Amino acid sequence: MEFLVASAIGILTAAGLYLVMRLRTFPVILGVSLLTYAVNVFLFASGRLTIGAPPILTDAQTYTDPLPQALVLTAIVISFGMTAVIVMIALGAYLGSSDDHVDDLPAKEARDKRKAEEDAA
Amino acid sequence: MTHWLIAPVVMPALLAPFIILAARYHIGIQRTVSVAGVVAMIAVALGLFVQTADGDILLYQLGDWAAPFGIVLVGDSLSTMMVLLMAVLALFVLLYAIGSRWDQRGRHFHALFQFQLMGIAGAFLTGDLFNLFVFFEVLLIASYGLMIHGGGNKRLRAGVQYVLFNLLGSTLFLFALGALYAETGTLNMADLAERAALIGAEETVGIRIAAVLLILVFAIKAAIVPLHFWLPSSYSEAPGPVAALFAIMTKVGAYAIIRTYTLVFPVDLEVTSGLHGTWLLPFALLTMAVGAIGVLAARKLDRLVAFSVIGSMGMVMVAVGLFTERSIATALYYIVHSTLTAAALFLIVDLVRQNRKSLRLKLEAPVAGAPLISAMFMVAAIAMAGLPPLSGFLGKLMVLSAGYGEGPDVWIWAVVLVASLLTVVGFARAGSVVFWKAKAGAAPVPAEDAAIPSGLAFVAVGGLLAAIILHTVFAGWIFTYTSATAARLFAPAPYIETVLGTAGKLSDAGKATGQGYGGDAAAPADQTEKKGDH
Numbered sequence: 001m002e003f004l005v006a007s008a009i010g011i012l013t014a015a016g017l018y019l020v021m022r023l024r025t026f027p028v029i030l031g032v033s034l035l036t037y038a039v040n041v042f043l044f045a046s047g048r049l050t051i052g053a054p055p056i057l058t059d060a061q062t063y064t065d066p067l068p069q070a071l072v073l074t075a076i077v078i079s080f081g082m083t084a085v086i087v088m089i090a091l092g093a094y095l096g097s098s099d100d101h102v103d104d105l106p107a108k109e110a111r112d113k114r115k116a117e118e119d120a121a
Numbered sequence: 122m123t124h125w126l127i128a129p130v131v132m133p134a135l136l137a138p139f140i141i142l143a144a145r146y147h148i149g150i151q152r153t154v155s156v157a158g159v160v161a162m163i164a165v166a167l168g169l170f171v172q173t174a175d176g177d178i179l180l181y182q183l184g185d186w187a188a189p190f191g192i193v194l195v196g197d198s199l200s201t202m203m204v205l206l207m208a209v210l211a212l213f214v215l216l217y218a219i220g221s222r223w224d225q226r227g228r229h230f231h232a233l234f235q236f237q238l239m240g241i242a243g244a245f246l247t248g249d250l251f252n253l254f255v256f257f258e259v260l261l262i263a264s265y266g267l268m269i270h271g272g273g274n275k276r277l278r279a280g281v282q283y284v285l286f287n288l289l290g291s292t293l294f295l296f297a298l299g300a301l302y303a304e305t306g307t308l309n310m311a312d313l314a315e316r317a318a319l320i321g322a323e324e325t326v327g328i329r330i331a332a333v334l335l336i337l338v339f340a341i342k343a344a345i346v347p348l349h350f351w352l353p354s355s356y357s358e359a360p361g362p363v364a365a366l367f368a369i370m371t372k373v374g375a376y377a378i379i380r381t382y383t384l385v386f387p388v389d390l391e392v393t394s395g396l397h398g399t400w401l402l403p404f405a406l407l408t409m410a411v412g413a414i415g416v417l418a419a420r421k422l423d424r425l426v427a428f429s430v431i432g433s434m435g436m437v438m439v440a441v442g443l444f445t446e447r448s449i450a451t452a453l454y455y456i457v458h459s460t461l462t463a464a465a466l467f468l469i470v471d472l473v474r475q476n477r478k479s480l481r482l483k484l485e486a487p488v489a490g491a492p493l494i495s496a497m498f499m500v501a502a503i504a505m506a507g508l509p510p511l512s513g514f515l516g517k518l519m520v521l522s523a524g525y526g527e528g529p530d531v532w533i534w535a536v537v538l539v540a541s542l543l544t545v546v547g548f549a550r551a552g553s554v555v556f557w558k559a560k561a562g563a564a565p566v567p568a569e570d571a572a573i574p575s576g577l578a579f580v581a582v583g584g585l586l587a588a589i590i591l592h593t594v595f596a597g598w599i600f601t602y603t604s605a606t607a608a609r610l611f612a613p614a615p616y617i618e619t620v621l622g623t624a625g626k627l628s629d630a631g632k633a634t635g636q637g638y639g640g641d642a643a644a645p646a647d648q649t650e651k652k653g654d655h
Binding site for chain 1: 251255258262265269274277278280281282284288289292295296298299300302303306308
């Protein structure tokens with residue numbers, strides 16, 4: 001199970017980072033969501049992995065560490081809200097400049113650059 | 122009296138919804154409530170500041186749950202000083218926003234402003250790393266709203282970058298917290314301090330990774346090269362008063378570094394030794410160099426100021442990176458100076474913007490009210506560039522003297538001196554183009570077109586400049602205070618004792634007196650606030 005969880009975190013992080021580096025809003029937002037999934041699983045794993053144990057103190061012999069679950073819950077809520085915010089702002093920026101680049105090129109410059117590239121090709 | 126510590130967090134959190142719900146359509150009421158809230162914040166912050174000035178440590182246990190499990194707010198002389206700085210800055214920024222009518226160009230400026238204050242105050246006061254993350258998010262969410270306040274395409278685009286970069290920073294922060302929790306099983310700073318020291322010499326990989334991730338997160342907040350690139354476009358596109366308020370946000374990163382690296386990973390802890398000396402210091406010098414070169418190379422006035430903020434963060438970080446008691450005291454002095462100066466400069470840039478076609482550094486007709494604005498620009502530029510007689514010069518001297526004989530002192534002296542020369546040249550060029558030669562440039566704007574900014578805006582900028590002058594005049598007293606604070610930071614035993622030793626629900630101390638888990642909910646009120654033995 002450790003291997004599965006670890007590789008899941010690794011793959012999610014790698015895919016997320018790749019998408020973030022695309023520098024177009026839609027892939028970047030998807031990438032950020034993947035990264036937040038990765039970090040949520042990672043937070044879970046930080047309390048050690050146990051199967052079928054309750055996260056509260058009971059008469060049972062074993063129990064899961066409850067704190068990571070509380071942390072993950074908070075982190076999920078925050079990252080979800082943040083993703084909603086970024087989607088709205090990105091949508092506004094896209095509709096305003098009809099251009100979904102994340103980096104600093106102003107729309108016109110980017111258009112000119114693209115045109116130059118197309119001419120060269 | 123025990124509950125005052127949470128007032129800087131709760132008060133804005135109550136005022137903001139009140140502003141939205143009750144005063145949505147009445148800008149006058151919004152302004153009154155907002156200003157009253159900030160004034161009350163200053164009063165509370167001043168009270169806390171006085172209470173902790175002689176080394177007392179205030180503790181507030183939320184819901185009376187005792188420390189490593191419950192959430193605690195801790196007020197020591199460092200955090201109350203930062204809260205007071207924030208409150209004073211907020212008052213002038215708010216006055217400016219009202220005076221320049223920035224608060225009417227979009228909706229809900231005042232509510233977002235209050236939420237922003239809540240987040241910053243919480244980040245300064247919390248005694249728990251996970252809540253530091255939560256308060257970071259609170260202040261960031263509010264700052265997203267403020268950043269795109271007033272709209273416009275360029276601002277939205279800069280906003281996307283800003284939000285995305287901070288979102289990635291938050292993800293990194295969570296990874297750091299996960300790694301730290303996996304290693305130590307706690308996120309309370311005082312508890313971490315005790316447990317980090319217990320980790321054996323062979324098993325240091327995890328805690329090292331956690332420490333590096335954590336310092337990276339704070340470096341993003343503090344805009345240290347190479348993690349600074351979000352700052353110039355975000356700060357230059359943000360509305361003037363918002364950029365001025367953001368001047369304290371980079372300092373949140375500096376505060377967090379100082380806090381964690383004195384408390385959790387102290388200098389003498391072998392596991393993480395070398396992190397600030399070997400890594401932070403060179404990057405701080407690089408930050409200062411990049412800031413100075415950016416000031417020299419900037420083609421627009423707002424970019425120039427943004428890069429000068431990076432440069433001054435570099436100066437703060439050089440002092441932090443040296444990590445002696447003296448250099449931390451210097452860093453604290455410089456943090457106050459840098460916050461006030463950067464805020465004043467951003468407000469002045471906004472005053473210039475109102476009557477100029479663009480902020481490009483080329484000849485244009487003089488702006489309305491030019492004599493006064495240019496005089497204020499000169500004072501702020503002198504402070505930022507570190508020329509005598511203002512606090513920037515004193516701060517620079519302190520950094521130089523703290524660096525003398527410590528580590529790579531040749532490099533520190535060389536970079537600090539060359540960087541301030543470049544900053545002087547950059548500001549002199551900008552000032553001469555925008556103000557000095559303006560009459561030679563083009564025909565002056567007809568008087569009826571030129572809207573002279575309202576008196577309140579000038580009062581706000583003047584207030585910030587007066588604060589800089591006070592910071593200079595009382596430099597000796599303030600440096601004594603920051604020295605005492607730094608000394609207490611390097612002896613964190615009372616802090617840890619106060620946080621972990623105070624009884625509450627579910628604490629060992631509580632069990633001993635018969636009010637343990639699920640026990641007496643109405644614990645004596647005087648136990649929630651205990652003074653550290655110093």
